[in-house]
Amino acid sequence: MIKFGWIYVIALVLAAALTGLLRRYALATSLLDMPNARSSHNSPTPRGGGLSIVMVFLLGLPVLSGMDVLTPDAMRAFFGAGASVALMGFLDDHGHIPARWRLLVHFLGAAWGFYWLGGLPLLVFPFPGLGAHAIDLGLAGQILGMFYLVWLLNLYNFMDGIDGLASIEAITVSLGGALLYLLGPGAMEQWAAPVLLAVTVAGFLFWNFPPARIFMGDAGSGFLGIVLGLFSIQAAWIAPQFFWSWLILLGVFIVDATWTLIRRFLRGEKIYEAHRSHAYQYASRYYKSHKTVSLAIGVINVCWLTPLAMLVGLAGVNALLGLALAYLPLMLLAIYFRAGERELK
Secondary structure: OHHHHHHHHHHHHHHHHHHHHHHHHHHHOOOEEOOOOOOOOOOOEEOOOOHHHHHHHHHHHHHHHHOOOOOHHHHHHHHHHHHHHHHHHHHHHHOOOOHHHHHHHHHHHHHHHHHHHOOOOOEEEEEOOOEEEEEOOHHHHHHHHHHHHHHHHHHHHHHOOOOOHHHHHHHHHHHHHHHHHHHOOOOOOOOHHHHHHHHHHHHHHHHHOOOOOOOOHHHHHHHHHHHHHHHHHHHHHHOHHHHHHHHHHOHHHHHHHHHHHHHHHHOOOOOOOOOOOOHHHHHHHHHOOHHHHHHHHHHHHHHHHHHHHHHHHHOOOOHHHHHHHHHHHHHHHHHHOOOOOOOOO
16 A cells, blocks of 8 residues: 555645646636535535536546556546546536437446446345345346446535535445445455545545535536446446445435435425525534534545444445445434425515
8 A cells, every 4th residue: 555655645735726727727717616505505606616626636537557567457447437527517607408319428428337337346235134136237227337326426516515515425335335345355456546536536535525615516526426436336246245335435425415305306396496494404504513414424435434334345244234334323313303304485
C-alpha cells in the first residue's frame, strides 16, 4: 500500500486545489445555487465544485492501470461512463437540460460501463434453509442491471442536498469497499481504485464540509453515483457475496431515496421535481444542522453498515439476512424522520 501513497497525496492536494479554482470560477461567472422554497441552504453558494472529483479521479485511472492494479477494461468502464455522466451534469449545472436527454446519457453511460465490466455476472441468492443458489438472470438481468446503475446515479443526485453529505457517503462507502478487498480472498489490489475515489472526494470535502463554501453540482453527484454503482458490479465479478456487501454499504442512500420516491410516486407527484422531503432533509431541519446529520450518517456507515458488509462478504453470513439487518433500522429512521411525506406549506 505504501507505494500508492504518493498517488493519494497528489490526488488529495490536487482535488482541493482544483475545487478552490472552481469556486473562484463559479463566483466570477455567477454560477450560484440560489436559495428557494425547496432549498436546504439560506445563502447563494457557488456550485459545480464536484468537477474536481471527476478530473482527478479520471486522471488517476490510467496511473492505476499502468501499475497493474486496475484492468484496462475496468479503466475504460469507469472512464467512459463517469466522463459522459459528468459532462451531462456539467452542462446541466450551467443551463437546464431536459430530463429526457439527461436520462438518455445516463443509460448510455451505464451501458458503456456495463459492457466493459462484462455485464452482470451470475448472482448468488442465499435463500435461508435452502442454501446458496447461483441464478443466471439472462437478458432480463442485464436490463435490470442497467436500471440499477441509472437509479444509483440519480439517487445520488437526490441525496446531495445538504452540506457534506454526498462527500461523506462516498468516502465511507469507498473505504468500506476497499477494506472488503484488502481482507478478502482473491481481490488482489482492487482496493486501490476505491481508495483513490475516497481521497479525491476528501480533497473536495475540505471546501464542502458544513458550512459549505461550494456545492458539488450534478457533475459531481451523478459521477459518484455511477462510479459507486460500477464498483458494486465489479465486486460481483470478484466474489458474488461482495455485491451484497456493497448494497449494504450504500444502504443509507438507497433506503432514503427509494422510500421517498415510492411515497411521492404513490401520491401522483412528479418524482423528478426538486423537493425537501427526504429523511435527511427533515432531519437537518429538525436539528437545525447539516453537520450533525452528515456526520451521523458517516457514523452509521462506519459503525453499523461496514461491519455488516464485512460479515456478509468475509464471514459467510447470509446475504439476505445481512441486508435485512442493515436496512431495517434505516427504514425505521426514514419513517421516523417522515421520508416522503408531503411538505407543509
